[in-house]
Amino acid sequence: MSEWDSKIDAARNFISANLPVLPVPSIPEIRLHKAGPQSGLWRLAEQDQEFGSPYWAHYWGGGLVLARYLLDRPDAVVGRRVLDLGAGSGIVGIAAAKAGATEVVAVDVDPYAVAAMALNAAVNDVTILPVLADLTKGEPPAADIVCVGDLFYEAALAEHVTAFLYRCLQQGIEILIGDPWRAHLPRSRLRLLAEYAVPDFGDASGGSRPSGVFAFEGDPPQQSRGG
Numbered sequence: 001m002s003e004w005d006s007k008i009d010a011a012r013n014f015i016s017a018n019l020p021v022l023p024v025p026s027i028p029e030i031r032l033h034k035a036g037p038q039s040g041l042w043r044l045a046e047q048d049q050e051f052g053s054p055y056w057a058h059y060w061g062g063g064l065v066l067a068r069y070l071l072d073r074p075d076a077v078v079g080r081r082v083l084d085l086g087a088g089s090g091i092v093g094i095a096a097a098k099a100g101a102t103e104v105v106a107v108d109v110d111p112y113a114v115a116a117m118a119l120n121a122a123v124n125d126v127t128i129l130p131v132l133a134d135l136t137k138g139e140p141p142a143a144d145i146v147c148v149g150d151l152f153y154e155a156a157l158a159e160h161v162t163a164f165l166y167r168c169l170q171q172g173i174e175i176l177i178g179d180p181w182r183a184h185l186p187r188s189r190l191r192l193l194a195e196y197a198v199p200d201f202g203d204a205s206g207g208s209r210p211s212g213v214f215a216f217e218g219d220p221p222q223q224s225r226g227g
């Protein structure tokens with residue numbers, strides 16, 4: 001077993017034992033393993049120096065809104081191959097599978113996310129293929145549609161993701177984005193398709209905020225000359 005495989009295996013055991021399965025706010029069709037006060041995620045961090053932010057253990061406005069959209073409008077994905085980019089808990093891919101996608105590949109750079117999304121798919125009785133990879137530096141995937149839930153939270157990441165999405169668009173791949181209007185969202189290239197009020201991680205008020213589902217469209221930016 002490789003180092004990554006054993007890490008994913010241990011993560012799966014930890015998540016099963018310590019993160020309860022709960023219905024998702026605004027998406028009662030889906031249940032996810034969710035971190036709570038008793039989960040003790042710090043124990044994972046103590047064991048693993050590479051343990052990053054446990055995005056996969058929480059709800060994000062962008063993922064919630066995109067999952068809600070796919071369940072409300074299954075035509076967006078029915079009979080199509082879906083890539084869930086930056087999948088985290090797998091919420092968007094799970095919604096796509098429930099809505100009738102023929103194939104769902106869910107990609108994340110975090111091995112703990114890969115463990116979580118596999119467990120969450122099983123809880124929801126759907127099949128998705130969890131993949132540990134950074135696709136944003138490479139060629140477009142073999143997919144009909146790329147779904148992106150909440151991946152514009154840092155400037156450098158947003159830049160990589162946007163460039164990758166342009167390459168996908170050039171290959172005729174459709175792109176849907178869910179996002180609570182974060183700072184690095186490439187707004188000028190987006191067409192708003194729907195808006196829902198959903199909770200977001202880190203919102204101490206516990207309330208909901210408007211979050212959008214967008215089609216990513218338009219021509220790629222001009223390459224700068226020289227330099």
Ligand SMILES: C[S@@+](CC[C@H](N)C(=O)[O-])C[C@H]1O[C@@H](n2cnc3c(N)ncnc32)[C@H](O)[C@@H]1O
Nearest residue numbers: 055060062063086087088108109110134149150
């Ligand atoms: C804010 S979370 C959103 C997770 C999920 N889409 C949702 O909405 O609940 C962002 C996720 O993107 C992942 N991520 C960050 N950079 C990535 C990259 N280059 N490729 C794939 N996933 C990435 C993180 O590990 C994290 O799980």
